[in-house]
Amino acid sequence: MDYERLIDEETWAFIRKTGECYPEDAVALSIEEQRGVYNDMAREFLAPRPDLVTSEDRRVSDVPVRIYTAGDPSRTVLFCHGGGFVVGDLNSHDDVCAEICAQTGYRVIAVDYRLAPEHQHPAMSEDAWTALRWVVATYGKGVVLMGDSAGANLCAALAHAARADTELSSAVMGQVLIYGAFGGDINAGSYLEHAQAPMLTRDEILFYMDVRRPKGDLGPDPTFAPLQDKDFTGLPPTVLVSADCDPVRDDSRDYRDRIQAAGGKAYWINEPGLVHGFLRARHSVGRARDSFERISAAVEALGQGIWPYD
Template sequence: MDYERLIDEETWDFIQKTGELYPDDAVDMTIEEQRRIYNAMAREFRVPRPDVVSVEDLSANGVPVRVYTAGDPTRTVLFCHGGGFVVGGLDSHDDVCAEICAQTGYRVVAADYRLAPEHKHPAAFEDAWVVLGWVEAGYGKGIVLMGDSAGANLCAAVAHHARGRCESILGQVLIYGAFGGDVNQGSYVEHAQAPMLTRADLLYYMDIRTEGEAPKDDPLFAPLADSDFSGLPPTVLVTADCDPVRDDSRDYRDRIVEAGGRAHWINEPGLIHGYLRARHTVGRARDSFERISVAVEALGQGIWPYDE
């Protein structure tokens, strides 16, 4: 794959800086080392919260959450962070949540779900589900699910499980998520050696989530494994073109549309997994973040701005 041609200079600068802070062989380190280095990397990219945003750390029935508000919000975004189910937390995506709050005017509730390998599947899903119930009970209906990478997987799992159980979800915005596609074809092979995330990295993160073999036909683990895609909320999927998990979002969109639902896929040329951290330094990432923010706001208002 000719990444020198596909990826622009701004993005290469971001890739290089990330690599200096979080090396390619991080998966060979201990879990403690991975988390320490990841958190340090996240701090380096973190920007100050917008002045209009206030923040409060709370407990959502035992799950730590951070609540962002600006004004008097009528909608709530439930945010699940990325990090391969192994790293990340409330601080790693703090500025992303704060900016979504400021740009949309919605309340954002970030979930600090339990991480693997100490807490195997379905622990992360269970925590996200608990937070959904807490948000609904405390703030009422009008919830948009939002997550990146592993967090996108969790949000989709919550949306699947919520059918018939929760009527408050207005939509979901899923950013470069891995939903359980075939790792031996398509983008998994085409971009097996992509900058920022390789196929080998993905296999490591998939394996560490479970004791022994991964569960089969479990949409709470791999949403694409579901046999029924009807009744899901309007869904916007955003991917980086140079990313092994890219095709999962295309396939997830197709399943929803085939089942009669609404789904839209935005594939961002020349971008790589994890580009949300580049939104202040890379033009393509900045433009994509704007599209993401617009999608969140539109779904919160019950608007579907996409022509299919």
């Protein structure tokens, strides 16, 4: 794959800066050390919060959450962070949540779900479910699910599970899923085409899948891999954003296709020349900045019950 041609210099600068944050022996680090390195990297890219945004940390049952507000919000965004279900926390995506809050005017609630390998699936999904139930009980209807990477997987799993609960399903107005891995065919398409992509490789995806997976045969489990669901009816309007130079790219296309085939609303935005994790590049890379504007606009539109993609 000719990444020198596909990826522009701004994005290469972002890739190099990210790489500089990781020691040469990063693969040999313990899980706790990997989390420390990841958090240090996140701080390198951390942008100042918009002045009008305030936040409050609290616990919902045993699940830590951070609540961002700006003014008097009428809608709530439930945000699940990326990090392969292994790294990431309330601080790693703090600026993303604050900026979504400022740009949409919506309340944003970030979920600090349990991580692998200390906790196996379905611990992460259970924590996200606990947070969603609390959000609806506390703030009522008008919820947009939003997540990147592993967090996009969790949000999609929430949307699938919420259909069994009338109160929750009626409260969720849509979902915005950013470079999500939804359990597609790892031996086909983008998983092979971009197996050695910058920022995320196929081998790393396999590691993250295995470290989260409990022992034994899960069987088809849409709370682990939403694309394994047999029923895609009744899902909320869904906007999927992928990076073109990313092994998980085709999962977003396939998820869109399943929803549309079931009669639902889904729209896929594939960003040329971008790589997994590009949200951190939104202040330094023009393509990432433009994508973040599209993401924010999608969150705002879904929260207003608007579908601007027909």
